[in-house]
Amino acid sequence: MARRCLYLLALGGVLLLGIATFSRSKGLRRSLRGAASRIPSQFSEEERVDMKRRFSISDCLTLTGAIQIPTVSFTSEDYNTTALAEFGEYIYKVFPTVFSTSFIQHEVVGGYSHLFTVQGSDPSLQPYLLLAHIDVVPAPAEGWKVPPFSGLEHDGFIWGRGTLDNKNSVMAILQALELLLIRDYIPQRPFFIALGHDEEVSGKNGARKISTLLQARGVQLAFVVDEGSFILDGFIPNVKKPFAQIAVAEKGSINLMLQVNVTPGHSSAPQKETSIGILAAAVSRLEQTPLPNMFGDGPLKTTLELLANEFSFPTNIILSNLWLFWPFVRRFLERNHITNALVRTTTALTMFNAGIKVNVIPSVAQAVVNFRIHPAQTVQEVLELVKNIVADDRVQLHVLSAFDPEPVSPSDNQALGYQLLRHTIHSVFPEVSIVAPGTCIGNTDSRHYKNLSNGIYRFNPFYLRPQDFTGIHGLNEKISVQAYETHVKFIFELIQNADTVRVSVPHVHEL
Numbered sequence: 215m216a217r218r219c220l221y222l223l224a225l226g227g228v229l230l231l232g233i234a235t236f237s238r239s240k241g242l243r244r245s246l247r248g249a250a251s252r253i254p255s256q257f258s259e260e261e262r263v264d265m266k267r268r269f270s271i272s273d274c275l276t277l278t279g280a281i282q283i284p285t286v287s288f289t290s291e292d293y294n295t296t297a298l299a300e301f302g303e304y305i306y307k308v309f310p311t312v313f314s315t316s317f318i319q320h321e322v323v324g325g326y327s328h329l330f331t332v333q334g335s336d337p338s339l340q341p342y343l344l345l346a347h348i349d350v351v352p353a354p355a356e357g358w359k360v361p362p363f364s365g366l367e368h369d370g371f372i373w374g375r376g377t378l379d380n381k382n383s384v385m386a387i388l389q390a391l392e393l394l395l396i397r398d399y400i401p402q403r404p405f406f407i408a409l410g411h412d413e414e415v416s417g418k419n420g421a422r423k424i425s426t427l428l429q430a431r432g433v434q435l436a437f438v439v440d441e442g443s444f445i446l447d448g449f450i451p452n453v454k455k456p457f458a459q460i461a462v463a464e465k466g467s468i469n470l471m472l473q474v475n476v477t478p479g480h481s482s483a484p485q486k487e488t489s490i491g492i493l494a495a496a497v498s499r500l501e502q503t504p505l506p507n508m509f510g511d512g513p514l515k516t517t518l519e520l521l522a523n524e525f526s527f528p529t530n531i532i533l534s535n536l537w538l539f540w541p542f543v544r545r546f547l548e549r550n551h552i553t554n555a556l557v558r559t560t561t562a563l564t565m566f567n568a569g570i571k572v573n574v575i576p577s578v579a580q581a582v583v584n585f586r587i588h589p590a591q592t593v594q595e596v597l598e599l600v601k602n603i604v605a606d607d608r609v610q611l612h613v614l615s616a617f618d619p620e621p622v623s624p625s626d627n628q629a630l631g632y633q634l635l636r637h638t639i640h641s642v643f644p645e646v647s648i649v650a651p652g653t654c655i656g657n658t659d660s661r662h663y664k665n666l667s668n669g670i671y672r673f674n675p676f677y678l679r680p681q682d683f684t685g686i687h688g689l690n691e692k693i694s695v696q697a698y699e700t701h702v703k704f705i706f707e708l709i710q711n712a713d714t715v716r717v718s719v720p721h722v723h724e725l
């Protein structure tokens with residue numbers, strides 16, 4: 215009741231104040247109604263300890279925290295449903311205000327995914343969507359310095375599977391909203407929070423179902439924010455300081471099975487070629503024949519031009535004059551495996567199976583190749599190229615799954631989602647002077663939402679160094695306590711900025 219009164223009071227205040235504006239930066243303006251009620255992103259010592267515990271080790275008696283719940287996805291049919299259900303109960307327990315606020319609806323979708331609808335006091339504003347996923351990739355304990363589901367804190371870091379991908383986002387979004395609600399903040403712009411439970415194995419039961427549900431409700435989103443890029447530190451040799459990359463594009467993907475069948479027989483008198491030999495030669499040809507370097511198409515060129523002045527001589531001159539030096543840059547980028555992933559469709563041999571006994575020529579040999587498709591290519595174009603490289607009719611090609619790259623989202627002055635992220639990055643990370651559009655080399659749940667918005671942005675608000683990247687899906691994944699707190703602060707600011715920052719669109723009154 216008290217919350218409802220507050221809501222009405224705030225609504226009245228908003229109507230009285232009207233939409234007074236002042237210029238912030240090119241393309242942005244801020245309404246005074248929001249500026250008046252801004253809540254500073256400062257958290258007490260107790261709140262900081264609490265937010266860390268909820269994320270890692272909730273309390274010493276039950277020894278449960280978000281990282282400790284093993285929400286592992288193995289395949290799109292096999293994931294830890296017990297842990298996913300436990301996670302649902304866990305967030306209900308640790309974010310009581312989010313779950314009890316009258317203007318927030320919570321629904322479970324696809325069994326284990328969660329959709330929160332935050333109504334907002336101004337329904338004329340177009341809603342947005344914050345995305346994250348609950349599931350994690352498997353983490354066998356071998357090679358880890360601490361058990362991967364321990365959530366242990368050591369030397370200022372919280373360790374465990376999901377600390378970077380992507381329970382940090384799940385918990386930071388809910389934590390920021392909880393703290394805003396405790397401070398009686400009432401969002402003006404409606405928004406959704408969607409927490410998928412099967413992102414690591416396709417998103418077909420989580421994100422896709424939520425998207426279908428929102429579409430059936432007639433929802434159109436101003437923008438979507440998901441995981442997928444970072445403040446990059448040290449990925450490009452010689453770049454002087456970290457820069458924030460908002461991924462406005464996402465590569466496509468093909469999982470292609472290659473299969474060779476021959477008549478089985480006794481290994482003492484083999485034919486000249488076996489199923490294994492034929493298949494091995496085919497996959498080797500694929501690995502040895504990289505698909506074309508597409509530098510120049512896609513957002514990478516813009517990123518490099520924006521970064522040009524961050525390099526010392528002569529790289530700064532080279533990047534400022536790509537019209538002249540692009541053949542050199544194009545070759546330079548393919549030398550490193552991460553920048554190589556930005557300039558071409560990559561070819562990764564991920565599975566190889568053949569043979570049943572040491573003295574039997576196997577009748578069948580199978581391999582799976584995972585291609586990540588450059589934004590300027592399509593599934594069909596890649597398959598055509600692959601057929602020509604394999605060039606052997608004995609090798610059958612079976613597409614297991616495939617999707618084209620995602621459309622490139624706008625990053626101009628009128629792109630609300632991009633500008634909001636840029637603005638929030640500058641305020642939370644004042645030391646980061648460059649924000650540039652880029653490409654996500656992995657795949658995210660956001661691809662299931664392209665029917666609802668053309669502004670899809672992938673950005674995690676923390677620094678990522680190449681050594682941190684090895685922890686994502688790898689060993690010893692960890693996040694610093696300070697980075698997690700900053701993540702919460704970022705979402706706390708972003709939600710408020712979505713209420714106050716507007717982009718100026720000529721002849722359009724509201725976004």
Ligand SMILES: CCCCCCCC/C=C\CCCCCCCC(=O)N[C@@H](CCSC)C(=O)O
Nearest residue numbers: 413414415416442449517552655656657658683
């Ligand atoms: C000039 C700029 C340099 C850019 C360097 C790029 C560094 C990128 C670093 C990390 C990218 C990580 C991407 C994280 C998101 C990936 C999420 C994920 O793992 N998804 C799964 C989904 C499987 S379901 C099809 C995946 O396999 O992609």
Ligand SMILES: [Zn+2]
Nearest residue numbers: 347379380441
């Ligand atoms: Zn992820």
Ligand SMILES: [Zn+2]
Nearest residue numbers: 351379414687
């Ligand atoms: Zn992942």
